[in-house]
Amino acid sequence: MKGFIFTSFVEMVEDHYGLVMADRVIVDANLPFKGHYTAIGSYDHSQLTRLALSLSKIVKMPADDVFARHGEHIFRTFVKKYPGFFNKKDDVFSFLERIDSVIHPNILKRYPDALLPRFDIRRKGRVMTMIYHSPRKMAHFARGMILGCLKHFRENASIEMNYIRKDGTVVEFVIAK
Amino acid sequence: MKLSEEVMNRIIARERLARKAAEKILEERTLELFEANDQLKRLNRELELRVAAGTQDLRDSESLFRSMVESSSDIIVKATPRGICTYMNPAVTYILGYLEAEVIGRHFLHFVPDGHREEVMQFFSHQLESRENESYLEIPVRAKNGKLLWLGQKVHFTLKKGKAVNEIIAVAREITEQKLAEEMIRRSEEKYRGIIENMHQGLIEVSNDGVIREAYEGFCKMTGYQRSELEGKQISMLFPQKAAGIGPEVHKKAGKAYEMQIKTKHKGLIWVLISAAPVFNEREEKIGTIRVHMDISEQKRMQENLLQAKLLAEKSKRAEQEFLANMSHEIRTPLNSIIGITELLTDTKLDSEQQEFVDVLHHSSEILLNLISSVLDISKIEAGQWAREDVPFNLKKELEALQKTFTYRLRDRQVTVLATVDPAISNYLIGDKSWLNQVLVNLLGNAAKFTEKGQVEILARQIKSERRTRWIEFKVRDTGIGMEQDVLETIFDSFKQGNNTIGQKYGGTGLGLAICKKLVELQGGRISVKSQPGKGSVFTFIIPYEESGKKATKEAMTDESRKQENVDFNGVRILVVEDNEMNHTYISKLLDKWEVEFIIANNGKKAIEILRGEKFDMILMDVQMPEMNGYEATGKIRQMNGNARVPIIALTAGALADERKKAIGSGMNELLVKPFTPDQLQEVISRFLSGSNQKNMNKVIPMSVNKDQLEEIYGNDTNFMQLMIRKFLLNTPAYLERMRKYFDDRKWRELERIAHKCKPTFGMVGLSHLQALVEEIEEQSKQEKKDVSTSEKLLNKIMAENKKARKDLEKIINQPGR
Numbered sequence: 001m002k003g004f005i006f007t008s009f010v011e012m013v014e015d016h017y018g019l020v021m022a023d024r025v026i027v028d029a030n031l032p033f034k035g036h037y038t039a040i041g042s043y044d045h046s047q048l049t050r051l052a053l054s055l056s057k058i059v060k061m062p063a064d065d066v067f068a069r070h071g072e073h074i075f076r077t078f079v080k081k082y083p084g085f086f087n088k089k090d091d092v093f094s095f096l097e098r099i100d101s102v103i104h105p106n107i108l109k110r111y112p113d114a115l116l117p118r119f120d121i122r123r124k125g126r127v128m129t130m131i132y133h134s135p136r137k138m139a140h141f142a143r144g145m146i147l148g149c150l151k152h153f154r155e156n157a158s159i160e161m162n163y164i165r166k167d168g169t170v171v172e173f174v175i176a177k
Numbered sequence: 178m179k180l181s182e183e184v185m186n187r188i189i190a191r192e193r194l195a196r197k198a199a200e201k202i203l204e205e206r207t208l209e210l211f212e213a214n215d216q217l218k219r220l221n222r223e224l225e226l227r228v229a230a231g232t233q234d235l236r237d238s239e240s241l242f243r244s245m246v247e248s249s250s251d252i253i254v255k256a257t258p259r260g261i262c263t264y265m266n267p268a269v270t271y272i273l274g275y276l277e278a279e280v281i282g283r284h285f286l287h288f289v290p291d292g293h294r295e296e297v298m299q300f301f302s303h304q305l306e307s308r309e310n311e312s313y314l315e316i317p318v319r320a321k322n323g324k325l326l327w328l329g330q331k332v333h334f335t336l337k338k339g340k341a342v343n344e345i346i347a348v349a350r351e352i353t354e355q356k357l358a359e360e361m362i363r364r365s366e367e368k369y370r371g372i373i374e375n376m377h378q379g380l381i382e383v384s385n386d387g388v389i390r391e392a393y394e395g396f397c398k399m400t401g402y403q404r405s406e407l408e409g410k411q412i413s414m415l416f417p418q419k420a421a422g423i424g425p426e427v428h429k430k431a432g433k434a435y436e437m438q439i440k441t442k443h444k445g446l447i448w449v450l451i452s453a454a455p456v457f458n459e460r461e462e463k464i465g466t467i468r469v470h471m472d473i474s475e476q477k478r479m480q481e482n483l484l485q486a487k488l489l490a491e492k493s494k495r496a497e498q499e500f501l502a503n504m505s506h507e508i509r510t511p512l513n514s515i516i517g518i519t520e521l522l523t524d525t526k527l528d529s530e531q532q533e534f535v536d537v538l539h540h541s542s543e544i545l546l547n548l549i550s551s552v553l554d555i556s557k558i559e560a561g562q563w564a565r566e567d568v569p570f571n572l573k574k575e576l577e578a579l580q581k582t583f584t585y586r587l588r589d590r591q592v593t594v595l596a597t598v599d600p601a602i603s604n605y606l607i608g609d610k611s612w613l614n615q616v617l618v619n620l621l622g623n624a625a626k627f628t629e630k631g632q633v634e635i636l637a638r639q640i641k642s643e644r645r646t647r648w649i650e651f652k653v654r655d656t657g658i659g660m661e662q663d664v665l666e667t668i669f670d671s672f673k674q675g676n677n678t679i680g681q682k683y684g685g686t687g688l689g690l691a692i693c694k695k696l697v698e699l700q701g702g703r704i705s706v707k708s709q710p711g712k713g714s715v716f717t718f719i720i721p722y723e724e725s726g727k728k729a730t731k732e733a734m735t736d737e738s739r740k741q742e743n744v745d746f747n748g749v750r751i752l753v754v755e756d757n758e759m760n761h762t763y764i765s766k767l768l769d770k771w772e773v774e775f776i777i778a779n780n781g782k783k784a785i786e787i788l789r790g791e792k793f794d795m796i797l798m799d800v801q802m803p804e805m806n807g808y809e810a811t812g813k814i815r816q817m818n819g820n821a822r823v824p825i826i827a828l829t830a831g832a833l834a835d836e837r838k839k840a841i842g843s844g845m846n847e848l849l850v851k852p853f854t855p856d857q858l859q860e861v862i863s864r865f866l867s868g869s870n871q872k873n874m875n876k877v878i879p880m881s882v883n884k885d886q887l888e889e890i891y892g893n894d895t896n897f898m899q900l901m902i903r904k905f906l907l908n909t910p911a912y913l914e915r916m917r918k919y920f921d922d923r924k925w926r927e928l929e930r931i932a933h934k935c936k937p938t939f940g941m942v943g944l945s946h947l948q949a950l951v952e953e954i955e956e957q958s959k960q961e962k963k964d965v966s967t968s969e970k971l972l973n974k975i976m977a978e979n980k981k982a983r984k985d986l987e988k989i990i991n992q993p994g995r
Binding site: 007034039 | 180181184195196199202206
């Protein structure tokens with residue numbers, strides 16, 4: 001898993017809970033190394049799980065929500081880092097539609113070995129169905145992204161998650177405005 | 178919030194480590210990038226090289242194809258799908274004469290002549306539509322010089338993506354010659370087909386094994402057989418039945434044509450001319466023959482007739498010639514003797530009267546000979562075989578001689594024979610003396626025959642003179658019985674006499690006048706007659722003669738010379754081969770006189786035996802002898818040793834044109850026709866005796882003696898000449914004495930006679946001027962009115978000249994160099 005996921009997690013913790021909390025989360029996570037993540041490195045996915053669990057234990061937040069928070073944060077980071085992806089005429093749906101076709105390919109340019117999810121998107125009026133495909137099983141993370149997106153575009157919508165595969169590799173999101 | 182130092186240190190440591198890790202990753206990434214870049218660069222270069230190589234290959238290939246196209250001798254043209262030319266190779270200029278500028282941008286149909294454009298257009302449109310990739314068409318095009326040429330053209334299209342036609346490529350070759358050849362063959366075929374189908378001559382095709390494959394209309398018509406009766410049958414069905422084993426009679430003609438007979442259905446056998454040619458298949462194997470038959474029955478018939486006629490004519494001719502030859506010999510032989518004896522008579526002692534008679538006899542016998550010859554010769558004349566012999570002759574002399582002859586002939590009648598010669602006529606004309614004599618003898622003979630009393634006159638006058646041609650008009654006038662007008666019309670035709678009774682009453686062959694006419698006309702003259710019954714007739718003819726520059730000396734002296742007296746052939750050995758007794762005598766006498774040593778053999782065989790043992794200076798060989806004739810004998814002699822080169826003189830009675838040829842051909846040197854005069858024999862002998870008597874005459878001859886005359890008479894025979902001169906010196910004084918006596922006694926007749934007699938002797942020794950003087954005396958003696966003083970002067974002159982001449986002659990005799 002790409003380093004920046006980890007660095008952004010740590011940043012999220014630092015931003016929300018402070019440096020000390022961040023330090024504690026890292027120490028408690030019992031990582032096999034010192035936890036000096038760099039965005040351009042690659043680290044094992046299991047470390048993220050440890051970190052998330054570590055945080056979840058300390059602040060007593062459900063892990064799923066940790067992931068969601070993470071997702072949101074990452075989205076906010078993206079906005080700052082790649083303003084080019086966002087144009088004025090966009091709305092949530094039109095942006096989301098561009099994930100597979102525009103956004104993810106650009107990411108892959110910079111991080112060729114990133115394992116990015118694939119989305120099948122269907123849009124019907126005010127309802128959009130996104131089917132998440134990924135071996136990473138980071139559906140909640142994705143939820144967080146979507147939330148972040150909604151907040152960015154200042155739109156309200158309900159998000160419904162349906163596990164098409166129980167193992168979480170295929171999840172349907174129904175976003176209704 | 179306060180951070181404990183521990184926490185702070187951990188945070189900072191993590192940051193530092195994170196940075197370091199990031200730096201490391203960066204380094205690695207940069208290296209990766211670099212290497213990737215490097216690879217790319219290498220790849221790039223490789224690609225560039227490959228591209229360059231590829232481009233070069235392409236260029237080379239392009240260049241190769243370009244040069245192929247440019248140098249091709251075939252026309253290569255590119256055009257748009259619409260037909261506008263976009264490219265042409267140099268072959269276009271070479272073949273059609275157009276330059277690029279005249280072709281590029283033009284529609285290709287521009288070059289196709291008008292009558293063909295539509296056809297060509299349709300062809301190509303069709304090709305375009307049906308997408309046929311390649312097509313071939315022969316099209317006519319007009320070259321720049323206006324000539325029409327034919328091209329065999331292949332056209333194919335190239336396509337763009339999406340199957341639209343990109344461009345048209347045409348490759349064309351000039352086929353004008355082939356086209357022309359095709360055309361010619363086609364026309365030729367048509368022509369021959371037409372000919373064969375319309376042929377009248379019979380054409381059939383026969384296979385190798387003799388089966389008639391095809392018979393055409395003409396052949397069926399010719400033979401009367403139907404096609405079905407011929408086709409499929411053996412050719413031998415047409416051959417006439419001959420004895421088994423022998424093929425049909427075939428006559429090979431020139432080239433490959435041959436004549437033979439073939440069977441017809443209804444007409445029996447006909448003669449045909451067959452021309453055959455072999456027929457070949459495509460593999461050049463002979464599969465049979467084509468035969469053309471031409472019916473030559475008619476020609477064959479004519480051929481046969483002609484052949485018969487020819488054989489008959491040849492038989493006739495041969496018979497005629499044999500007759501002539503035999504008659505000639507039979508008649509001339511006794512004549513030979515008569516003339517010869519007459520000559521010998523002149524050598525015996527005769528008084529002047531006797532001499533005169535002998536002269537007449539001699540002349541008559543000569544004329545008789547001529548007469549007989551004319552009977553034999555009319556056919557020669559008709560056949561153009563009596564050759565004209567122009568010699569210098571003295572017209573006056575001839576006429577005088579004739580006058581004498583006929584005077585004698587008519588001595589028992591009251592008829593005077595006169596001869597009048599125009600003095601303007603030269604003494605020396607050139608013409609055929611014997612023809613003239615013939616004509617005159619005939620005419621005078623007739624005149625004599627038909628005149629009982631009165632006159633027979635012969636007149637000659639010169640009516641025209643042009644350069645050297647003298648037109649002499651002769652008239653033979655008589656006071657005889659004359660002729661009716663209607664008789665005159667056919668009088669000159671052969672075998673026509675005055676009327677049917679004349680032959681009985683007067684004799685004659687009826688050929689005389691025909692001969693006269695022929696002879697006169699052959700010399701370029703013409704003859705005519707005027708006559709009145711009871712009053713007489715006059716025959717007139719005109720002949721042109723040339724005047725002679727030279728003097729007719731020899732001939733003028735023939736009638737009374739005695740020159741043989743002094744011939745010296747002492748010591749010469751001659752072999753005479755002759756079977757006739759009379760001729761023996763004649764020749765012996767002569768040779769004895771000439772003191773020749775001779776032997777006579779009476780046939781060829783004996784002659785050869787003699788020749789084996791002895792040598793001779795000359796051989797006189799009669800041609801017609803028993804056992805071995807003269808030609809055979811000559812042939813044998815020529816192959817002997819010793820006498821092979823001896824001169825052999827043929828003695829022949831025949832006067833036919835080929836006699837001489839035959840004689841010379843068999844190896845003889847010369848021919849003497851019997852009867853020959855002693856003169857002629859002597860001349861021939863001296864001519865052929867080898868050189869001891871050949872002497873130059875280039876001595877100084879004194880002036881009064883005519884050198885030319887001497888040379889003409891004697892040639893190089895100095896001996897003989899000197900002999901003659903001696904004789905002259907001996908005899909002449911007596912003559913001159915008598916002349917003087919007669920003159921003194923005024924015995925004109927006698928004077929005339931003596932002058933006439935001795936006149937030629939002067940000529941014989943080159944004293945032509947004296948001869949002329951003596952002649953003048955003779956003339957003067959004849960005249961009615963005498964001018965005595967003139968005559969005396971003349972006589973004195975003669976005496977004086979003679980004296981001078983004598984001296985000169987003595988000089989000649991006494992000159993050295995015998």
